[in-house]
Amino acid sequence: MSSLFEPTHAGSLALANRIVMAPLTRNRSPRAVPGPLAVEYYRQRASAGLIVSEGTAISQQGQGYADVPGLYAPEQLEGWRKVTAAVHAAGGKIVTQLWHVGRVSHTELQADGQAPVAPSAIPAATKTYLIRNGQGGFEATSTPRALAAEELPGIVDDFRKAARAALDSGFDGVEIHGANGYLLDQFMKLGANHRTDHYGGSIANRIRFPLEVVRAVAAEIGAGRVGLRISPVTPANGISDPDPQPLFEALLAELAPLGLAYIHVIEGATGGPREIDDRPFDYRKLKAAYRAAGGKAAWMVNNGYDRHLADEALADGADLVAFGRPFIANPDLVRRLRERAPLQVPDRATMYGGGAEGYTDYPTLPA
Template sequence: MTTLFDPIAVGDLPLANRIVMAPLTRNRSPHAVPGDLSVTYYRQRATAGLIVTEATAITHQGQGYANVPGLYAPEQLAGWKKVTDAVHAEGGKIVVQLWHVGRISHTSLQPGGGKPVAPSAIRAKSKTFLVAADGSGSFAETSEPRALEQSEIAGIVQDFRRAAKAAIEVAGFDGVEIHGANGYLLDQFLRSGSNHRTDAYGGSIENRARFLFEVVEAVVGEVGAGRTGIRLSPVTPANDSSDPEPQPLFEHVASELGRYGLAYVHVIEGATGGARDFQQGERPFDYAAFKAAYRDAGGEGAWLVNNGYDRELAEAAVKTGRADLVAFGKLFIANPDLVRRLQQGTALNAPDSNTFYGGSSKGYTDYPTAA
């Protein structure tokens, strides 16, 4: 019987167990550079079978929140190299999540104070996190975006490619995860609620998915399919994300992804950080059909599930074969030794939501391990 604690090969990555640390934005990288606190934070959690880092901007234009890390400047890559070295020294595996936020940004975070970019000039009903001159943080409404010119899209595809290359060759990551979820740029193109284009990147499902597949092809061509994963969120309303017909959209996405030989597919079930049974459209989303579309198209990558999992639900998902890997988010924030706690049935620390975003070591690296 397969358990959470059994090893597994995920693409080119041999993992010690099937417990994954989910990507978690923590806003503790001033000037977009991971520092010593980040080194400690990730080292503490290296017993996870796989760590997926917090979302990391591929370019300055891709930034959407204050004090989140990047992959586009030498000092950022050097900071990440210290993190990967620390995780590897503890025997862990770590991949970086490649991020372009699109319209979920603010002019104060963009190059030259310009407008954020999006598939269409539709302002998101969402907020971002800003830091004032005195160091205090607060949430603010996102800025009105501008629609990308079709001629600009190829450049962003190359930005993803360059970031992936730097992540592996310079920063020392074991792989990369393409962020195609939660209402950020790739997801904005997928969904009819945010994509009103009339060119080759809008209208039909095939057109709206075109950008995503161009990014996947570029990243896989640069670092290899065995080091590449992707994150998707079929029905989440995060960041004003909406589509009335997610089932045919994401079954098409799954079918096309099946031909790339990806290491894994990372699926957020339901509303990100919320109800697992959340639905968009007239009927509940069929996750089994979504997975079947991927497998039927030849997709052999590990199936990674996420959102609201506890030990019992995670064990059942792995035991039944519904999932190969299970991601934990808030539980990893509060429990750096989560793998051991789950294995031994030890009581879990409760996360302090007041320290999730921004701040110092408090609520970041000071959670105790079990005796």
């Protein structure tokens, strides 16, 4: 049986253990630039086998929340260089999560107050985080406009350029965000995609755009440095599909020959129940279909894992286990899991926005 604490590989990435820090949006990058607090925050958590950064916008159009970082302007890249250098100095590995939120945005966050973009002009039943008069809060997203087919190659290229910028900024690789009701997930799922062109309707059409993105990024930086995050049944950000099993089996079958670093699977509702009564899904069948198609990427599981569930997942064939919220309040989570020490609980009042409080001031176990 594999141990959480043994070294492993994910594509080209050599990892000190099988514990992954999942991406966590914290809204502490004013003007979309990660600063000194981000440097310290990620350095503190470098004992993870792999850190996946918070969602990082590939373009101004891809921004969906106030004070989340970007990867498209020189000052943003310089901020990330300091983060990656600190993580590497502490012995860690870090990839950035490439993010385009699609319809989960607001006109205030878009250039010149434009509408957010989406596969179809269907509003997201969710809220986004805005800052008004120095105070952060959640407000309904804006109604999006439907993307024209001729705009899609430009977004694919934004993903490609962001991947190159990530490596130039010192990241060890990238994770493409294809989950949680954001742009790539919107194209895949019928609840958000009512298109009648060759990017809508059939499964083959709906996975076309995500496949174009993944292939372009893999060609740019090498597939062994690329992961993909998916969430087959989460209702996050108002997303839905009536039959996700064949959809995601088709997606992963197409990706199998690429040789990606890992597939990051959110099981159940993101940050919520691992089983959803009205959205059943067979994750073992999905993985088996991917392996049968020749896919060899590391299989990363996520959602509500503790030490016991993580050990069970590894025994059942998972390669990596991602932990999200436990890493917020436990910068030394790897040690706490190893020693079966109590875990601190995050302060929800300081989860989004602010400064060091609830971000870099959680204590570690005594030496």
